[in-house]
Amino acid sequence: MNRREFLKTAALASCSLMVPGMEAWALESKTVGKNTGKLVVVFLRGAIDGLSVLPPVGDSRYYSLRPRIAIPSSQSENGALYLDGHFGLHPALAPILPLWKNKKLSFVLNSGSPNPTRSHFDAQDYMESGVPGSKSISTGWLNRLLAQLPSNDSPVRAINIGATTPRILSGPVAVATYAPTAKRRMTPLDQPNISAAFSEMYSGRNDVFSKTFEQGMAARGEFNEAFEKSAMQEMVAADGGALPANKFSGFGRQLGRLIKEEPKVQVAFLALGGFDTHVNQGASQGQLANQLNTVGRGLQELIAALDDTFNNTMVVVISEFGRTVKENGNGGTDHGHGNLIWLMGNRVNGGKLYGNWSGLDQNSLFEGRDLPVMTDFRNVLASGIGNHMGLSSKQREIVFPGYMPGDKTVAGIFA
Amino acid sequence: MQNKVVPALLALSLLTSGLNVNALPQKAETQSENDKIQHLLNRITFGKTYSDIGLVSKMGIENYIKSQLHPQGIAVSEDLEELSKAEALQASPAQLFIKYGRPAIKAAVQNQEQLEGKIQKPFELVKGANASDKDNSKTESKKQFNKMVREANQIIYGDTALNRIARAVESPRQLEEVMTDFWFNHFNISSDKGLDKIWVGAYEEKAIRPYVLGRFRDLLGATAHHAAMLFYLDNWQNSAPKASDGDDFAQNLQPNKKKNNNKGINENYARELMELHTLGVDGGYTQKDVTELARVLTGLGTPNRGAMIGKLNRQFKNARAQNPMMNNRFVRNYGQFVSADQLPGNKLLGSYFDPARHDFGDKVILGTKFKGEGEKEIEQVLDLLAKHPSTAKHISYQLAQYFVCDKPPASLVENLSQVYLKSDGDIATVLGALFHSNEFWDVKNQNAKFKSPYRFLISTLRATDTRIEDVKPAVNYLRQAGMPLYQCLTPDGYKNTQEAWLNPDNLVNRLNFATAFSAGRLRGMQPQTTRLDLVAQSLPSKMSEKTNSAIKKAPKAMQLALILGSPEFMKY
Numbered sequence: 001m002n003r004r005e006f007l008k009t010a011a012l013a014s015c016s017l018m019v020p021g022m023e024a025w026a027l028e029s030k031t032v033g034k035n036t037g038k039l040v041v042v043f044l045r046g047a048i049d050g051l052s053v054l055p056p057v058g059d060s061r062y063y064s065l066r067p068r069i070a071i072p073s074s075q076s077e078n079g080a081l082y083l084d085g086h087f088g089l090h091p092a093l094a095p096i097l098p099l100w101k102n103k104k105l106s107f108v109l110n111s112g113s114p115n116p117t118r119s120h121f122d123a124q125d126y127m128e129s130g131v132p133g134s135k136s137i138s139t140g141w142l143n144r145l146l147a148q149l150p151s152n153d154s155p156v157r158a159i160n161i162g163a164t165t166p167r168i169l170s171g172p173v174a175v176a177t178y179a180p181t182a183k184r185r186m187t188p189l190d191q192p193n194i195s196a197a198f199s200e201m202y203s204g205r206n207d208v209f210s211k212t213f214e215q216g217m218a219a220r221g222e223f224n225e226a227f228e229k230s231a232m233q234e235m236v237a238a239d240g241g242a243l244p245a246n247k248f249s250g251f252g253r254q255l256g257r258l259i260k261e262e263p264k265v266q267v268a269f270l271a272l273g274g275f276d277t278h279v280n281q282g283a284s285q286g287q288l289a290n291q292l293n294t295v296g297r298g299l300q301e302l303i304a305a306l307d308d309t310f311n312n313t314m315v316v317v318i319s320e321f322g323r324t325v326k327e328n329g330n331g332g333t334d335h336g337h338g339n340l341i342w343l344m345g346n347r348v349n350g351g352k353l354y355g356n357w358s359g360l361d362q363n364s365l366f367e368g369r370d371l372p373v374m375t376d377f378r379n380v381l382a383s384g385i386g387n388h389m390g391l392s393s394k395q396r397e398i399v400f401p402g403y404m405p406g407d408k409t410v411a412g413i414f415a
Numbered sequence: 416m417q418n419k420v421v422p423a424l425l426a427l428s429l430l431t432s433g434l435n436v437n438a439l440p441q442k443a444e445t446q447s448e449n450d451k452i453q454h455l456l457n458r459i460t461f462g463k464t465y466s467d468i469g470l471v472s473k474m475g476i477e478n479y480i481k482s483q484l485h486p487q488g489i490a491v492s493e494d495l496e497e498l499s500k501a502e503a504l505q506a507s508p509a510q511l512f513i514k515y516g517r518p519a520i521k522a523a524v525q526n527q528e529q530l531e532g533k534i535q536k537p538f539e540l541v542k543g544a545n546a547s548d549k550d551n552s553k554t555e556s557k558k559q560f561n562k563m564v565r566e567a568n569q570i571i572y573g574d575t576a577l578n579r580i581a582r583a584v585e586s587p588r589q590l591e592e593v594m595t596d597f598w599f600n601h602f603n604i605s606s607d608k609g610l611d612k613i614w615v616g617a618y619e620e621k622a623i624r625p626y627v628l629g630r631f632r633d634l635l636g637a638t639a640h641h642a643a644m645l646f647y648l649d650n651w652q653n654s655a656p657k658a659s660d661g662d663d664f665a666q667n668l669q670p671n672k673k674k675n676n677n678k679g680i681n682e683n684y685a686r687e688l689m690e691l692h693t694l695g696v697d698g699g700y701t702q703k704d705v706t707e708l709a710r711v712l713t714g715l716g717t718p719n720r721g722a723m724i725g726k727l728n729r730q731f732k733n734a735r736a737q738n739p740m741m742n743n744r745f746v747r748n749y750g751q752f753v754s755a756d757q758l759p760g761n762k763l764l765g766s767y768f769d770p771a772r773h774d775f776g777d778k779v780i781l782g783t784k785f786k787g788e789g790e791k792e793i794e795q796v797l798d799l800l801a802k803h804p805s806t807a808k809h810i811s812y813q814l815a816q817y818f819v820c821d822k823p824p825a826s827l828v829e830n831l832s833q834v835y836l837k838s839d840g841d842i843a844t845v846l847g848a849l850f851h852s853n854e855f856w857d858v859k860n861q862n863a864k865f866k867s868p869y870r871f872l873i874s875t876l877r878a879t880d881t882r883i884e885d886v887k888p889a890v891n892y893l894r895q896a897g898m899p900l901y902q903c904l905t906p907d908g909y910k911n912t913q914e915a916w917l918n919p920d921n922l923v924n925r926l927n928f929a930t931a932f933s934a935g936r937l938r939g940m941q942p943q944t945t946r947l948d949l950v951a952q953s954l955p956s957k958m959s960e961k962t963n964s965a966i967k968k969a970p971k972a973m974q975l976a977l978i979l980g981s982p983e984f985m986k987y
Contacts, residue, residue, distance in 0.1 A: 045905075117696075118686070118702060118705075119686070119690050119696050120905070120907075121690075121696070121905075121907050122696050138914075155919075162897065163895070163896055163897020163898075163920070163921060163924075164897045164915055164916065164918065164921070165914075165915075165918040170914060174919070175918070175919075176919065176920070177918045177919055177921065178920060187927045188926075188927050188930035188931055189923055189926055189927055189930070194930060194973065197965065197969040197970070197973050197977060198926050198977070198980060200968060200969070201961065201962055201966070201977055201980075201981060201982075202982065204961075205961060205982065208917065209922070209982040209985065210982075212917060212919050212922050213919075213922055213923070215919040216918075216920055216923035217923065219919055219920070220920075220923060273904050273905070274904070276683075278649045278683040279649050279652055279681065328679055328680060328681055328682075329652070329653070329678045329679015329681055330649065330652040330653075330679065330681050332649075332681065334681070334682050334683070335682075335686065
């Protein structure tokens with residue numbers, strides 16, 4: 001029995017041993033059965049400025065600390081979109097405002113990784129391994145999560161958009177890496193005689209190349225099939241035959257369709273870069289606003305493309321850390337600490353903010369300069385995803401080893 | 416499982432010598448000279464060729480290592496020399512800006528329009544490239560402008576990439592090429608970011624390449640003073656919070672008299688300088704050290720852009736006065752009228768230290784006090800960082816990972832660190848020690864590395880003696896493989912481990928590339944040597960029986976692709 005088989009069995013065993021009534025998710029996971037919830041994780045690399053995503057427009061200190069880059073209040077032209085009076089939403093995120101109004105979108109304030117590093121690379125690594133501060137764990141939490149889900153033996157259980165496997169998805173469960181191209185076209189290995197010759201060479205070697213080759217060919221087959229389905233072709237036609245390569249909105253639609261058409265997809269991951277705004281980040285308009293506009297439209301299109309599959313899908317947006325509360329000398333912000341986690345889905349009690357907000361006074365800031373982390377990202381993920389995907393508390397411990405959920409800052413966020 | 420596989424392997428080994436090294440461990444001392452040459456070439460070059468093997472057999476392993484570590488005596492073909500004369504590599508950052516920067520292109524568009532009678536106004540400097548487009552003629556100009564910007568970027572990127580790939584494939588100074596890739600990646604900049612589009616080639620040629628086998632301190636100094644790095648990591652904007660608007664030079668030529676509001680510390684470069692370039696993330700520095708280093712670096716930037724634009728403006732007028740018939744190719748030939756020599760600062764690398772933007776207070780970094788003396792502080796702090804034991808360890812780890820195995824043994828890293836410190840960071844000395852270490856020759860580390868897409872590409876071209884005529888197919892492959900040349904966005908550069916690059920889509924992608932390339936379907940990149948016995952000598956390890964029989968069974972037209980797409984070819 002290999003490790004993966006073992007974990008699957010362990011997952012089933014712990015399901016049957018669940019203590020009744022422990023938490024709401026316990027009951028639900030039984031009824032969900034085979035059809036557990038789907039998860040899309042979007043990682044905004046480079047540390048997005050949470051104070052621009054959700055500007056605290058009701059706090060005058062926000063405006064004095066950020067004279068050039070603060071988002072004006074909701075009353076002003078181009079101001080923040082109204083959320084609850086104290087916090088607004090960046091105007092470039094207007095595409096996701098309807099989700100908030102429909103109570104399917106919420107944010108967790110002052111959240112993130114408890115590790116204080118301000119290195120992008122370490123912080124991303126920790127958020128992806130799921131074990132902040134430890135460099136000895138080689139798997140990512142999303143891969144460990146997959147190992148806990150009932151396996152459907154599909155080569156596209158997990159989809160990664162991009163050319164390389166990110167840390168969050170590394171581990172024993174196979175991941176279909178899908179590098180988006182401008183258009184789907186035939187490649188040499190789509191021709192049976194060519195793929196047969198390579199199969200002859202690669203198959204049955206009992207090594208990592210053999211396995212990787214087989215996974216690659218199988219996933220390619222599934223993707224090709226999904227793309228041939230009518231809805232996919234319609235979409236391609238609507239884009240003039242070309243899927244935008246560098247736009248999240250294109251990916252959003254592409255990914256949404258794929259998840260809808262291919263019921264075996266359980267988890268998808270997508271990373272976007274370009275949020276490291278040290279210089280001229282702008283306010284309602286400008287560099288960051290353009291990026292946010294792409295994110296907002298992308299999310300909107302992802303959700304639209306998911307269609308009724310959205311009922312069963314949770315979308316989580318994370319970033320390695322937040323940025324300095326005070327703007328720097330160049331109309332930008334430097335590396336900070338606390339940030340936001342964005343949550344979208346039917347099971348999210350949205351239209352409300354969660355987490356602890358401690359204001360912007362110097363003495364309530366982390367090291368006198370950054371938002372503190374008062375809610376561990378693992379708290380949000382373990383409870384939200386555990387619930388949504390039907391994981392026992394034991395299984396959640398396997399996904400986030402060594403993490404003891406305790407704080408109640410996100411109580412009530414998940415239906 | 417073992418019961419089945421082991422006898423099968425043994426049985427095969429009786430039939431053929433074509434087994435991979437990993438399957439049957441051998442002791443180092445029993446390795447044949449040929450096996451050793453094979454391993455050495457796998458690691459020192461971007462992929463051995465049948466002719467390399469003959470060369471090393473003749474001159475001996477020791478002499479080969481020595482010649483690669485000190486390659487000045489190895490002749491490079493005239494053809495490659497010629498390629499490296501490209502302006503993208505040789506011109507200074509100021510010259511490149513004056514010729515290919517947006518203001519120059521804007522000016523050229525306007526000049527052309529005036530000659531064609533589309534605009535009436537005499538030439539005047541246009542402040543930004545983003546003037547609003549209210550009427551059609553302006554939309555036209557903008558189109559023309561965008562087109563010329565694209566062309567300019569293509570010239571720079573194309574020449575830079577062609578140079579890099581042709582040299583990596585063809586240069587007999589292979590270690591120099593390997594180290595150019597290594598150090599560029601270590602001090603990564605991205606040609607996707609603004610001005611680095613036009614400075615990337617100059618950066619590689621003037622800040623990286625001359626020092627790849629020299630002293631680390633020189634490499635660190637050259638990158639710290641190159642305009643491309645200062646722009647990429649924002650240090651050109653890093654200034655003392657209460658600085659004046661810049662020195663007289665900058666002020667006088669400021670085209671628009673707008674007050675400079677961009678003042679204050681920007682710690683981006685300071686952080687990466689310690690985290691990535693020198694000490695390493697666990698090198699023992701604090702947030703306070705980052706902020707203090709950022710203060711030391713205040714004022715180190717590029718000559719004020721206004722100065723360059725002012726220069727451009729005056730030169731442009733003079734040039735036009737001399738030759739009113741300048742056509743719209745003007746921008747291409749513009750350099751001949753302009754000398755960027757009068758710009759202040761480091762002419763070769765393009766940095767300029769502006770004392771008016773510097774924080775002259777005292778600083779403490781890693782426990783060492785630095786008196787606020789201006790430019791000198793920067794050199795002092797770079798000295799401190801280059802000599803630091805954490806830097807020695809960080810650099811040694813990266814070299815060991817690159818040349819030995821993905822998780823290099825601590826003993827090797829420690830030994831190399833000692834050599835680094837004793838030799839004052841002499842890279843050739845550290846590499847010499849590495850190539851003579853037991854860990855390097857340990858059979859279990861041989862053939863244990865997985866090629867990155869870049870190495871896969873270069874080794875494919877080397878195996879087939881391919882002289883690239885057009886760089887596009889190579890660049891496209893690297894983009895699809897997730898390793899676009901010069902376009903790693905983040906300052907940590909690309910990883911070089913199997914974990915990072917072995918995944919299903921990426922492997923299938925390699926096989927697609929090998930097939931298209933072998934069939935001669937990539938324009939400007941035709942395999943020259945297609946003799947299977949010669950190409951097979953480029954396999955990093957002996958061909959397995961499985962591979963051998965699959966190739967024999969396949970149609971002739973596919974056999975080359977199968978060698979280049981074989982599992983054996985993926986490792987080194």
